[in-house]
Amino acid sequence: MQSRTPPPLIPLLTPLLTALTALAILLGLAVAAPTAHAAEDRRPPAVASAQSTVAAMQPGWNLGNTLDSTGSDETSWGNPRVTRELLRSIRAQGFNSVRIPVTWSQHQGAAPSYSIDPAYLARVREVVDWALAEGLYVLINVHHDSWQWVMNLPTQHDAVLARFTATWTQIANTFRGSSDRLLFESINEPFFEGSSGDAQNAQLLHELNTTFHGVVRRSGGNNASRILVLPTLRTNADQARLDELTATFTALNDPNLVATVHFYGFWPFSVNVAGYTRFDAETQQDLVNTFDRVHNAFTARGIPVIVGEYGLLGFDRHTGVIEQGEKLKFFEFLGNYARSRQLTTMLWDNGQHFNRTTLQWNDPSLFRQIRSSWTTASSTAATDQIFVRRGQTPAAATIALNLNGNTLSSLHHGSTQLVRGTDYTVSGDRLTITGPTLARLTASGAYGVNAVLSARFSRGVPWDLNVITYAPPTVRAASGTTNGLTIPTAFNGDQLATMEAVYSDGGFAGPHNWTSYKEFGAAFSPNYSGGEITLPAAFFAEVRDNSTVTLTFHFWSGTTVRYTLTRSGSTVTGTPA
Template sequence: MRSRARRVGLAFVAASVAFAGAVYGVTRPAAAEVVAEASASALVADMGAGWNLGNALEANNNGIPSETAWGNPVVTQALINRVKASGFRTIRIPVSYLGHIGAGPSYTVDAAWLTRIAEVVNYAHSQGLYVLINMHGDGYKTVTGSWLICDAADQTTIRDKYQKVWQQIATKFQGYNERLIFESMNENFDGQYGAPTQPCYSNINAYNQTFVDTVRRTGGTNASRWLLVPGWNTNIDYTVGNYGFVIPTDQYRSSTIPAGEQRLMISVHYYDPWDFTGQEDGAITQWGPNATDPARTSTWGQEDHLDAQLKKTHDAFVTRGYPVFVGEYGSIDKTTYDPSNNTYRADFARALVAAAKKYGAATAYWDNGWNGQHGFALFDRSSATVTQQGIINAIMSAVGGGTSPTPTASPTRTASPTPTASPTAAPGACRAVSTVSAWNTGLTNSIAITNTGATAVNGWNLTFTLPAGQSIVSGWSAGYAPASGTVTATNASYNGTLAPGGSTTIGYQASHTGNAAAPTGFTLNGATCS
């Protein structure tokens, strides 16, 4: 097993960057920033729990990307269906380009590679999931053919190549709705784990700015979709602290975006403490308040540290309306050294996701496809089955989705949650807001439901009428029946209670025959919604 290659994408920082004393500003948001923060909160809530399709489209052989180069099988729709059925609502798909980029000055990306990327994106996007794609391995000095190197001499050529590659990627996905998110790069830094160096950090900021400007100028949905940018090596301290990170300006975004809202997200990764999460010597196998053996537990990086790190991202970015995305976290399998290790891996995942939720951040577990010693995998990709149900349950309980049912059969396209509660009370008033994104013969609709009454709703049915020619093909966060005409959406097990003023967001994907209008006639437990 080439475990080092299988972990490309990890932040090897914890052991050498163990301090948490970076300076960062904590200020009360201005009025406009309060509006922006609300928009960010809605996005994070809708993204739910995330998962990485790691070591697939960023894998390479001698600098030529190939999804099977590091031992994983070809990605299938069945795998993505299983991930969705397990409760994940966001999938991050790391992508390398490397040798699939032609020579300058055009730097043409191989058409077949872009087509394959789109196929894998479609596996998740067609199921109503959020999807993130990035430029992953092109900035690693240790990868053959890497070129997005922040301390290389010829930055003019690098920036030109970077701009032209992202222009092609953005154009390829121009028509996808806003559930597709682009991430500028992954863990870019100069290769040493000390304090950031200049002008290397300045070049990273320049890459991020080029990325935002390039994507926005391609137009279409790209003018308004969410874009994700990292700081130095996606390290929290070096991103929130006074080390040089600059949030890009967003001057070319669509004029339809309210002035008080952002469309930029901040990317960080979390693998503290590394001796527990990634170090392969087997010495540290336990973590958290339930650890029973001090000799097997790291002397730092416990829950208090985790909470403090996530709070830093909240104070630096979330309060200003910029959502934070913990795009990678997780811990390797050390059960060969300690049979109880999976319990602590689940505790770590639960604590990370709970803290992220507390501080307004979304998350994506790092899964490299490897099951067994030193692996991060939650699924067997060949059989599309779950291998770490306990860790998945921990993630889902922390994000607010209950536990994921143990799968016994291959999931179908319409893997909507099965409601477990019957409506017992009608609200005095309600509000339902649709956000429709349409393309060709398909659309997605996100519906925000708010109880504006004075009493709690304990179990709900939301009824609405689809326009003629529309038919629901998949849905999330509710059960939907029938597929067309007057539809009733019934709460899932985890969102059936709406306190006064409380809200939840559900959604579905539908086909249409030319009419992509929003549904009408919303009622919640019989009460008409505004």
């Protein structure tokens, strides 16, 4: 328990120290973080409510691509109108909080009042009230306004600050009587164009956050003590960004403040580029380092943290950009490690995860893993795929298990429990499926998944192993233009992991020319049902004219297939190598 009674001199010095700290920030000077003792001495009892509130918000979910759309209506980005039934369903899935991103700019009038359309403000109020009535904590913000007009603060300072002030004045007045389970977030992923660099960016964000804080607090009612959420620059968790926000917290000296960052994973893995197809040690360490920095900067000092958005950036194109098992391992580790660092997480969902029409999960296995991670360390494995080559007698397959302190209880194929010692063996963290068992499971010879084995453990959710029959994929000659090339492909039960592109002189071709491995879904895309691999215009936009490029397709079975591209003007031809 922290000390709640400051030494006699602290109340006298606090206003002076706060003023000096704020001045230093505004001048772009470095501000040292307070010592743990000083933070304890200055922190009044109300900080416990911020900590307990943020803890009670775990886990959280984002109502993305809806009220934050930049069109004229909440349906303009493809999602249906929000219903109370949707929010009730989210609560039933085990979520305790919902972040409702809101973009205001297209619903605002001109200067100087910047009046928000009363009908839109009422609609936001209606959705918020529904969520509160369903027992959810709610977080609302100023969202895509960040890149529509707020980013112009360096070059249009007075106008932007006036609009920001007017926006939050109207929001604050609308919700001043709302439950204290409603939180406000100043601005989503803030950044600035035309600034002189890091020092000015820090000063400008400090100004925005303190302006927001003052407007809300002065509006009175429940806003006088409402929990307010402040972001780092771009909601980034680099140490410099954390230090800047720490200085703002010190200057404001308000116990009802919460820090927020976003996390979308180690970038190459998150978008599947540069050969980072697996949730490997480097990708895991990036997550550990990020959450440790945030914990040390804030939660270890009694300042709660909300990871306001998390997911994988590749999901922006398609959830299949990352292979299923690697995806599950990422979310399993993230949920558990965030819990160990006392970070409240809010899943980013733009409609691709929870279907807002059917009110069902599009990928139940993914949500099963995410939900388990909130309370339990489930076991995973090095892979969720066992490949058996068609026409060959299968050898035994050994898979490394990440037991997470658990033990393997049983292995099932559907409702049938396999026999330990006959169908499979276990040695330490190694599970081996015998050759005869694999032969039996793939006896049909059909390409693709022939069986799903469920490894069940002493706690947590099962880990599924897909037994796949395959033959080496083949590709055929094709012709097209730099607007796109479609390569006829017989996948033969296999799946594409990544693609390399190299010029005949050894240089790297295509986008991201610092690596031979191209970005999945951006530089190439497989279509399994259509039997083709597509190279879009974005790939050829960065391929030299009059050049020859060797493509190497890497498949999850370990098979590689080479293909030769020749570009001449806008004409492109391809042949198997």
